[in-house]
Amino acid sequence: MIYVGIDIAKETHVAATVDSDGVIVIEPFSFSNNHEGFKLLKSKLDSLDKSNLLIGLESTAHYAENVIFFLHGCGYELAVINPVQTAAMRKTGIRKTKTDKVDSLLICKTLMVNSFRRYTENDIKTLKLKSLCRFRQNLKKSKARLKIQLTSYVDVIFPKLQYFFKSDLHIKSCYELLKVYSSPDDIAALHLTKLSNILTKASRGRFGKQDAESLKSLAKSSVGVKNTYISIQITQTIAQIELIESQLNELETVIETAMDELDSVIMTVPGIGKLNGAMILGEIGDIKRFSDSSKLLAYAGLDPVINQSGKFNAKRTRMSKRGSKILRYALINAAWNVSLNNDTFKRYYDSKVAQGNSHYSALGHTAHKLVRVIFKLLNDNITFALV
Known part of the structure; x- marks a missing residue:
C-alpha cells in the first residue's frame, strides 16, 4: 500500500507519499489551491498505482472541501484523520518540529499505524448537504437582521404603521406599499382609490376601501420624522429581504432535490x-x-x-x-x-x-x-x- 498525506492550508497545500515500509516515495511538495496546483497534484499521483493508493487528510474546516471533491472526482480512495491522532504521532518524535512538510509525512505515518475512516460517496453527498444547509442558515440570519432594521426605520418615520398591519410589518401588503410610498406624507397624499387598489391587490382582498381610509387617516396624524434618507433605507432594505427570500426558495429546492437523490x-x-x-x-x-x-x-x-x-x-x-x-x-x-x-x-x-x-x-x-x-x-x- 502507498500512503499519501496532504497537509491542508488556505492557499498552499503540502503532499508527501510513503510506502508500507515507511520509505518516502515522493518527497513533500507544495501545490497551490487553484487549477494549476491541482493539476500538479494529479500529475504526481498519476505516476502511482491508483488501486494501491490511499490519500489521507486531516478533518479540518472548509479548506479541505475542494481538495476532497477534486480527488474523489478523480476516483482516488480518501481517508479522513482526526487531528488529535497526528498530534499524538508528533509527540513520539525526539525533536519538536512542526512544518507543513513534516505534517504531510506525519499524516502518512498516522494512516499506517492508526484506524481511519474511508470517504464514501455518501460522505460526499452529505458534505454538500452540510454546506448548503449552513449557507441557508446564514441567509436566514441575514434576513432576520434586515427585518429588525426595517422595523426600526419604520418606527422612526411612521410609528403607527405596524399597528395597522396588526403588529406585523413583514407581510406582502406592507412591503408592496412601502416599496413605492415609504413615508406617511406620500400615503396621506394618495388618492383613496389608488391606495385601496394597492392594498386589495397585494393582500388578495384582505384589505379593502375601508382599510385604505383608516390608513390615510393614520398617515395624516403620524408624528414620525420626515426624512427622505430613511425612506431610501426602507425601500433598499425591502429589496434586500425579497432578494434573500428568492435565494432561499431556490436553495431549498436544491436541498430537497439532493434529499430525494440521497433517499x-x-x-x-x-x-x-x-x-x-x-x-x-x-x-x-x-x-x-x-x-x-x-x-x-x-x-x-x-x-x-x-x-x-x-x-x-x-x-x-x-x-x-x-x-x-x-x-x-x-x-x-x-x-x-x-x-x-x-x-x-x-x-x-x-x-x-x-x-x-x-x-x-x-x-x-x-x-x-x-x-x-x-x-x-x-x-x-x-x-x-x-x-
Whole structure:
C-alpha cells in the first residue's frame, strides 16, 4: 500500500507519499489551491498505482472541501484523520518540529499505524448537504437582521404603521406599499382609490376601501420624522429581504432535490421534512463516526452538563450546548414535529410535561429519544417503525 498525506492550508497545500515500509516515495511538495496546483497534484499521483493508493487528510474546516471533491472526482480512495491522532504521532518524535512538510509525512505515518475512516460517496453527498444547509442558515440570519432594521426605520418615520398591519410589518401588503410610498406624507397624499387598489391587490382582498381610509387617516396624524434618507433605507432594505427570500426558495429546492437523490431512511420518521432531514444528515455525516448514540447526543450539544463536587451531585442541569448549533436546532425542531405526528413521541413528550418540565425542557428530553432512534435507523439502515 502507498500512503499519501496532504497537509491542508488556505492557499498552499503540502503532499508527501510513503510506502508500507515507511520509505518516502515522493518527497513533500507544495501545490497551490487553484487549477494549476491541482493539476500538479494529479500529475504526481498519476505516476502511482491508483488501486494501491490511499490519500489521507486531516478533518479540518472548509479548506479541505475542494481538495476532497477534486480527488474523489478523480476516483482516488480518501481517508479522513482526526487531528488529535497526528498530534499524538508528533509527540513520539525526539525533536519538536512542526512544518507543513513534516505534517504531510506525519499524516502518512498516522494512516499506517492508526484506524481511519474511508470517504464514501455518501460522505460526499452529505458534505454538500452540510454546506448548503449552513449557507441557508446564514441567509436566514441575514434576513432576520434586515427585518429588525426595517422595523426600526419604520418606527422612526411612521410609528403607527405596524399597528395597522396588526403588529406585523413583514407581510406582502406592507412591503408592496412601502416599496413605492415609504413615508406617511406620500400615503396621506394618495388618492383613496389608488391606495385601496394597492392594498386589495397585494393582500388578495384582505384589505379593502375601508382599510385604505383608516390608513390615510393614520398617515395624516403620524408624528414620525420626515426624512427622505430613511425612506431610501426602507425601500433598499425591502429589496434586500425579497432578494434573500428568492435565494432561499431556490436553495431549498436544491436541498430537497439532493434529499430525494440521497433517499435516506431518516425520511421515514413522521414529522421530519426534507429541510430538517438535510440539516441533520449534513451535520452528522457518516454515522459510523459515532460508536453509540450518547456520542451523537454530545456532538449535538444535547447532553446534560455534569455538576458534581464531593458529596454534592446536582439533580437538575442544563444541556451543554457545546456541539453543532445547526444539528441541535434541527433536532429540537424535529422533536416537536415528530411528537405532533407520532403517538409514541407524543406520549413521551406529555409524560415529561406531566412531571413538571417546561415545554422546552420536555422538548429536550424528546430530542434525546429522537437521537437514539435516528442513530439506530442510520446505523442499521432500517426504516422507522415506532407506533
